[in-house]
Amino acid sequence: MFLSFDIGGTNTKYSLINEYGEILENGSFLTKDNKEIIFKNIKEITEKFQAVDKNIEGLAFSMPGVIDVKKGHMITGGALYDLYDFPFKAELEKYIGIPVELENDVNCVALAEKWRGNAKECDNFICLTVGTGVGGAIYIDGKMVRGSEYAAGEFGFMITDRRENYEEASLSMSGSVRGGLIQTYARKKNIDWQELTGEQIFEYAATGDEIAIKTIDEFYTSLAYSIYNLSVSLNPEKVLIGGEITKREDFVKIIEDKIQILKKDVCPLKMPKIERCKFLNDSGKIGAVYHFILNNKSRKN
Structure with missing residues (x-):
């Protein structure tokens, strides 16, 4: 025990x-x-x-x-x-x-998937958790990759676009629920972000709110670009994504579609399978x- x-x-x-x-x-x-x-x-x-x-x-x-x-x-x-x-x-x-x-917490998510989850048969996979920020873990050739200072997998610090404000351009801001959805939407609407939830923004988009629709698309794009870059850099068999937002039925498909557009125009390499983490x-x-x-x-x- x-x-x-x-x-x-x-x-x-x-x-x-x-x-x-x-x-x-x-x-x-x-x-x-x-x-x-x-x-x-x-x-x-x-x-x-x-x-x-x-x-x-x-x-x-x-x-x-x-x-x-x-x-x-x-x-x-x-x-x-x-x-x-x-x-x-x-x-x-x-x-x-x-x-x-x-x-590390995200390394633990990856280890859970390797032990009893969706990576049991994989020797090469990466894991992302999407929530308040974006965390990551890298599992290559049957081993956890830790890096020289034990900081491998800190995907949230990646820069996802060319914004002048580098913090807003980091994946933990542009591709997280808090930064990429809630704070971005609140900034565009000039309202208090602490009064919002990610689910509300999806509800606004469903009623035709153009700012909500664009914010959600930018959020998915930041995640898709980052997963594409990680995939061509590390060549994993799978990319496993965790976090409450992954419960959305179309979550994986939207990211896959955006990655396929990138692949078609840029890259001849086979892309990894994208799945939700088994355990939440x-x-x-x-x-x-x-x-x-x-x-x-x-x-x-």
């Missing part, structure tokens, strides 16, 4: 998961940007499960930011600034007395357990 935690900027989700990746129990708590509070919550939850099941082998973590997975050291921590440059694994193991492993809110937790299992197997060998 493993206790797996998906630590986000707002909430932390946790599950009791067995060695086959099956979720047996779920829970969550609010995330505070304070390492002492985070550790205290983790310890309380762990002790609660230990009182029922003494055979918890370890704690697995899906975390935001750039992580040195060999040391379990948080280089950055996304919106959790108290975790920047922090030896998370060493400190938590000392505090709680149980083996700990941690991995549970991806990080499942992938974190797989990372724990792989890491400890390699250490034993």
Whole structure:
């Protein structure tokens, strides 16, 4: 048995998961940007499960930011600034007395897909998550690609077009739900973006709102251009996309159509298959357990 935690900027989700990746129990708590509070919550939850099941082998973590997975050291921590440059694994193991492993959240999504999802048969695939920003993971030749500073897959920092404002031109702004849809639409309409949701913008487009229609098209175009560039650069078998927005029935088809236009005019190479990720809110937790299992197997060998 493993206790797996998906630590986000707002909430932390946790599950009791067995060695086959099956979720047996779920829970969550609010995330505070304070390492002492985070550790205290983790310890309380762990002790609660230990009182029922003494055979918890370890704690697995899906975390935001750039992580040195060999040391379990948080280089950055996304919106959790108290975790920047922090030896998370060493400190938590000392505090709680149980083996700990941690991995970047989108890498965990990719690992979940490789273990039990839509990439089980793939040795070469990339993963994107589309939400508040855009995250990425690269799995090539049967291995996770981490890069020289453990920051491979930070697709959100790619520049997608020639806007003068480079931040707005980044994929995490132009191809995310918050930046590419909500903030872009609000800017064009001169309204408060915090009053909007992505779903509302799709509803406005369905009623003929030309600004909503154009904003959605620009959003899809930014994603399609980026996926095309990644595909010709990395030559994956599949591109797997996660995030709530991928539940839209036409999501994959629109991106595929835009990529085929690019391919027809520019590139003779075969494009990878584009699919939704199999797991949504549970991806990080499942992938974190797989990372724990792989890491400890390699250490034993």
